[in-house]
Amino acid sequence: ETGVTQSPTHLIKTRGQQVTLRCSSQSGHNTVSWYQQALGQGPQFIFQYYREEENGRGNFPPRFSGLQFPNYSSELNVNALELDDSALYLCASSERQGSYTFGSGTRLTVV
Amino acid sequence: GIQVEQSPPDLILQEGANSTLRCNFSDSVNNLQWFHQNPWGQLINLFYIPSGTKQNGRLSATTVATERYSLLYISSSQTTDSGVYFCAVYTNAGKSTFGDGTTLTVKP
Numbered sequence: 001e002t003g004v005t006q007s008p009t010h011l012i013k014t015r016g017q018q019v020t021l022r023c024s025s026q027s028g029h030n031t032v033s034w035y036q037q038a039l040g041q042g043p044q045f046i047f048q049y050y051r052e053e054e055n056g057r058g059n060f061p062p063r064f065s066g067l068q069f070p071n072y073s074s075e076l077n078v079n080a081l082e083l084d085d086s087a088l089y090l091c092a093s094s095e096r097q098g099s100y101t102f103g104s105g106t107r108l109t110v111v
Numbered sequence: 112g113i114q115v116e117q118s119p120p121d122l123i124l125q126e127g128a129n130s131t132l133r134c135n136f137s138d139s140v141n142n143l144q145w146f147h148q149n150p151w152g153q154l155i156n157l158f159y160i161p162s163g164t165k166q167n168g169r170l171s172a173t174t175v176a177t178e179r180y181s182l183l184y185i186s187s188s189q190t191t192d193s194g195v196y197f198c199a200v201y202t203n204a205g206k207s208t209f210g211d212g213t214t215l216t217v218k219p
Contacts, residue, residue, distance in 0.1 A: 033207060043197070058206065090154065098159070105152045105153065
């Protein structure tokens with residue numbers, strides 16, 4: 001079975017720009033969760049999508065938005081990038097109630 | 112929201128020693144998972160353990176959901192065990208919370 005893949009692996013953006021990160025779920029998984037991990041901290045939950053609908057959201061502003069597609073892959077969009085958005089962005093897929101499998105992450109640098 | 116506390120924050124061991132990592136959480140949860148984060152940032156699943164005890168080689172984990180804690184045991188530690196260990200809890204509302212992690216250093 002294929003695992004969770006994220007793209008791109010690294011990205012550099014300028015403050016104020018917009019970015020789209022992508023995640024392909026593990027085969028058989030219908031739920032995708034996104035996390036932001038700053039250096040030296042644990043991952044912070046951004047939101048979760050289940051069958052193309054947002055199913056839960058953490059304490060992130062509306063400029064963080066997402067989509068899930070019929071094949072259960074997902075996108076994370078961040079508008080009006082700020083310097084503090086620099087972080088490792090992790091995607092995890094799971095069945096509705098099951099263990100999470102994580103991708104390798106996208107390292108975003110905002111300059 | 113749920114608070115997750117991991118202890119100790121840092122742990123230094125000699126190769127061959129045993130260790131216990133703890134995860135306390137402040138409310139009832141659906142599920143709990145232990146991860147090891149490798150130097151490249153990927154989170155590797157160790158245990159999916161909402162309750163009870165599981166073992167996988169030198170690692171084992173126990174979750175006592177009624178008392179809101181989980182323990183990860185590492186026996187006969189090896190240098191390759193070094194890294195950051197995270198506990199994550201999940202609720203019915205689709206939310207998840209990670210602890211701040213335990214950084215383990217195993218010296219040869």
